Amino acid sequence: MALLTPQDLENLSVQLEENDEIVRRVTGLNIKQICEELYGKELGFPKIGIIPITAGNGIIGNFTSSLLFIVQYFGLEGFITEHPDITGYYEAVSQGADIILMADDHIFVAHNLRNEKIVSNHVATGVIYADIASRFEEANSKDILVIGLGRVGYAGACHLVNKGFNVYACDPNKDFLKKAVDELGIKPYCSDDRKKFSMVFEATPNADTISEGMIEERCLVSTPGIPCGLPPEIGSKYRVDLVMEPLVLGVASMLYSVI
Numbered sequence: 001m002a003l004l005t006p007q008d009l010e011n012l013s014v015q016l017e018e019n020d021e022i023v024r025r026v027t028g029l030n031i032k033q034i035c036e037e038l039y040g041k042e043l044g045f046p047k048i049g050i051i052p053i054t055a056g057n058g059i060i061g062n063f064t065s066s067l068l069f070i071v072q073y074f075g076l077e078g079f080i081t082e083h084p085d086i087t088g089y090y091e092a093v094s095q096g097a098d099i100i101l102m103a104d105d106h107i108f109v110a111h112n113l114r115n116e117k118i119v120s121n122h123v124a125t126g127v128i129y130a131d132i133a134s135r136f137e138e139a140n141s142k143d144i145l146v147i148g149l150g151r152v153g154y155a156g157a158c159h160l161v162n163k164g165f166n167v168y169a170c171d172p173n174k175d176f177l178k179k180a181v182d183e184l185g186i187k188p189y190c191s192d193d194r195k196k197f198s199m200v201f202e203a204t205p206n207a208d209t210i211s212e213g214m215i216e217e218r219c220l221v222s223t224p225g226i227p228c229g230l231p232p233e234i235g236s237k238y239r240v241d242l243v244m245e246p247l248v249l250g251v252a253s254m255l256y257s258v259i
């Protein structure tokens with residue numbers, strides 16, 4: 001998954017409200033309710049320590065402030081450490097953080113210091129976006145298409161298989177596809193199949209991965225991918241419901257996952 005930019009995180013509260021409304025309309029549940037059903041628990045009141053990390057490409061503007069906004073949106077107490085990196089970690093633990101949130105260029109983790117659970121953003125994001133796609137109330141079957149089988153797509157595909165869906169998937173990387181076929185029993189999807197889906201979970205860092213031949217009219221596309229895999233003209237022609245935002249759903253899923 002590509003590195004987030006400060007621009008991706010602008011207007012996060014507007015993006016959150018819009019997506020919460022779309023999720024509610026297409027699944028009958030809002031984001032918080034989806035998380036509660038998905039993980040079978042409520043969040044409680046853990047204190048969240050958010051640590052800026054300077055490694056690699058360094059601090060991303062709006063990143064830690066966006067995390068704090070999300071934590072507070074879900075009713076939790078959170079704080080951003082004054083210092084980054086190891087000094088920030090010491091500060092977070094000393095100030096009583098129950099859960100640590102921190103990211104470098106490769107991985108973004110939530111670590112619960114009380115119960116030792118840890119989750120990566122890749123897995124938590126894959127699970128929640130796949131789950132939302134699978135909850136489409138107007139779906140006409142249990143067939144679902146997963147586009148992209150990297151860390152996010154694979155986690156989502158695994159979740160869908162465990163939920164009993166008929167999972168079809170594609171990825172230009174033949175090794176990724178073979179692994180998902182062998183380990184999860186998904187069906188490889190080829191556009192020559194002429195099969196169309198009303199539920200699509202897209203998990204690639206590429207634009208225009210969704211073509212007309214893949215989707216039913218009035219389908220649901222759920223994607224954390226930046227840029228969006230759904231070309232806008234296809235979205236409006238097929239009146240697609242699109243769930244897509246850069247950070248909130250993944251972070252919500254991370255928090256519930258480590259509680």
Ligand code: 2YH
Nearest residue numbers: 003004052053059060063103108
């Ligand atoms: O955006 C990222 C990476 N793509 C990992 C996310 C996985 N979905 N990392 C954010 C880096 C944040 C930076 N180190 C900071 O501001 O603390």
